Amino acid sequence: MTKDVERERSSDESDSSKDEHLTENEMDISNSLVKELEIDLSSGEQEEDVFISKQIQAKNRKKKKSGGFQSMGTKPQQAILHKGYKVPTPIQRKTIPLIMDGRDVVGMARTGSGKTAAFLIPMLEKLKVHSAKVGARAIILSPSRELAFQTRKVCAELSKYTDLRSCIVVGGDSLEEQFEIIAGNPDMYFLATPGRLLHLIVEMEMELRTVEYIVFDEADRLFELGFSVQLHEILYKLPHSRQTLLFSATLPKSLVDFAKAGLQEPTLVRLDVDTKISSDLEMAFFSVKQDEKEAALLYILHEVIKVPIITKSASEIAGNASNNDSSRTGEQSSALHQTIIFVSTKHHVEYIAQLLSLYGYQTSYIYGSLDQTARKIKINNFRCGRTNILVVTDIAARGIDIPVLENVVNYDFVDSSKIFVHRVGRTARAGRRGFAYSLVTSEELPYLLDLQLFLGRRLLIGSSNTLTPDYTSDIIVGCFPHASFDPYVEWAKEKLRGILNLKSLCEVSKNGYKLFCKSRPSAAPESYKRAKEIMMMNNYVDVHPLFASQVDANEKNRLGFLSSISNFRPQETIFEIGSRGNRKASLAARIMKQHREAVSKKVKAHRLDHSSTIENLDSANEEESKNDEIKKRKSDDMVETRTSFVEESQKVVMDTRDDELTNGISRKKEGLRWDNKKKNFVRGSGIGSDNKKLIKTESDPLAKDYEKKKRKLSKRSGGDGLSSGKGSSNSKLNNELRTAEQIHKQRKLKEKRRVKNARPSRKGKFKR
DSSP: OHHHHHHHHHHHHHHHHHHHHSOGGGOOOHHHHHHHHHHHHHOOOHHHHHHHHHHHHHHHHHHTOOOSGGGGTOOOHHHHHHHTOOSOOHHHHHHHHHHHTTOOEEEEOOTTSSHHHHHHHHHHHHHOSOOOSSSOSEEEEOSSHHHHHHHHHHHHHHTTTSOOOEEEEOTTSOHHHHHHHHHTOOSEEEESOHHHHHHHHHHTTOOOTTOOEEEEETHHHHHHTTOHHHHHHHHHHSOTTOEEEEEESSOOHHHHHHHHHHSSSOEEEEOGGGGSOOTTEEEEEEEOOGGGHHHHHHHIIIIIIOOOOSOHHHHHTTTTSOOTTTTOOGGGOOGGGOEEEEOSSHHHHHHHHHHHHHHTOOEEEEOTTSOHHHHHHHHHHHHHTSOSEEEEOHHHHHTSOOOOBSEEEESSOOSOHHHHHHHHTTBSOTTOOEEEEEEEOTTTHHHHHHHHHHHTOOEEESTTOSSOOOTTTOEEEEBOOHHHHHHHHHHHHHHHHHOHHHHHHHHHHHHHHHHHHHHSOOOOHHHHHHHHHHHTSGGGGSBOGGGGGGOOHHHHHHHHHHHHHHTOOOSSOGGGTTOTTOSSOOHHHHHHHHHHHHHHHHHHHHHHHHHHHHHHHHHHHHHHHHHHHHHHHHHHHHOOOOOOHHHHHHHHOOOOOOTTOHHHHHTSOOOOEEETTTTEEEOSOOOSGGGOOOOOOSSOTTOHHHHHHHHHHHHHHTSSSSSOSSSOTTOOOOOOOOOHHHHHHHHHHHHHHHHHHTSOOSTTTTOO
16 A cells, blocks of 8 residues: 555656646646546547546646647647647647637748648648538648648548548649549648649639638748749639638748738738747858858868868868868768858859869759759758758758758858848757858958848957957857968869869859849948948958967968058059159149149048038937837827738848849849840730730640630630639520520621632632
């Protein structure tokens, strides 16, 4: 008896110790759920389900802890427990109650945050049982086949205790088989691409009036793949009473416009963790010249990250550089060396991947227009550790599931602070340390200063600074040590001179970077002024504190001498050289001296006016800010303000540049161009006939059949093409009785045909 009591006490103590370690959001109630639901597994009566859910909610109220799915109003507890879900994730905790209330939701969550269950669990609760009514009740659109199959698998596991039917429809499969599947009247459609759904609507004259629930999964990726026209067309055919959900990792401006047009008072749900830099992330910024970026990348990979190489000869090229990792092979790759490199265009991807392969690194690369099969192979190689380095653009990195890695390198610096946060957010996850290295040229320095203001961190330059640097909370800028950096510069120049293929890729990437610079937005005007002042400072060319141990007294003197030469600005012009102290100065020197005196007076007057206007503006801004604060306090006291979706979305909108630079060039004003079909000068991009953008379907890339069938469908329905002829209220029934005008018109056509057919034949005209 005493042993049993001791066992019970020990079990209670262990349970209490577990509860102490769990937070409020991580309460483990799986044991209590299992105990209560064991009774319900034998009998599936609804009353017992209600009784059990109320009992569990009462227990949670007593402990003053909530954290289970049952507290959100969801009922498929058996399937949730069987799936292994114990506590909702943050995105599930925020979105499921809103979806259960019937509201449209725009959710921002990265891959692996549990957003699939966030829209599947409420969907199963709303659909409940199979309906005999013909037509789909829920549609889930995905950008890829793999994601559609994955979502269907999770849905099958969660709906195992229901009689709901689902089907998966992906592009590239047989249409006849998909016709048979849809004829079975499934409740849920899992579609891989919007083009295939649009194709089925045309071919089967399918109606979407029965749709109650539609989800756009990875919506940002759908827009990146060019499905914007198809999505608007599908949205136009859906009923107004449906519930629409968008889940995305990022929020581009095109997606915000789509949400404003297609959703009814949507609620934006985003996790604050995704918009901040982790405290475990260490960052370093290196100032380099534009023509030395290749060598800087090799230096970071070999000297700082120490990525293993597969050839011994590559490590010997560095000369005085360390050869500690030259004996390692690619098979011994570890997660510590997994590195992702961000570049600006797809031409840089090919160039950098080729250069790193020549050096001996195992490299994978991905860009927006890469074939899907090649993309899958390269991602699998990087995930499995066969390659250590992945070279990507921002467009490609947003649509793939990159595992947790240690290092991120920004080869081309970003033009947006939000994109920088998104890039470095690939590392330092789940409590692990991460490292981010960025190369900054003199032209990119203003964007770095914008980032400093965005993050609110102090800026430290060079190793001569007396302050102790903190790589997790400071922005530290410095140069590479020349003694160990110069061999990498020589190696890169030698390869560019000797390999023609690499040289051509380099030239293409340079031209692409010029176009990229034209399309990117400018930094803040004050950042350009600050950048000029920083570059004039003597410590701007100091060695980065990471390499302070490699710099001796001679190297410091050498760097000081080089900085003095680079910062030297002569006071005389070319016309005044040799005229200082010479009484018999030339006529040109005297003219330049008079011109400088006249200009200096205007410059001083302009500076005085500018300083006075700035003081007046500052005082006016202070008064306005005080008035705004008073008005805000009064408004807060009177009524509680609520931000709308438009205001919230403006804070998190993040647009990336196209890696093929088509969008940036098309922003310019288009002039006249020659159209070969019309034999005339026309305006516009010339997409389709009469500059109308064609809608892409699975069957015809030029979408000619789609336009024809759409016109036929609209004629048959007698309306605007939103409903088909069968069973619709707007359809016109075929009437056999004809009017007098129709009979008269038909007789005229018949008479024309008779006269035409009665003409004499010309076959025997030239016979002799």
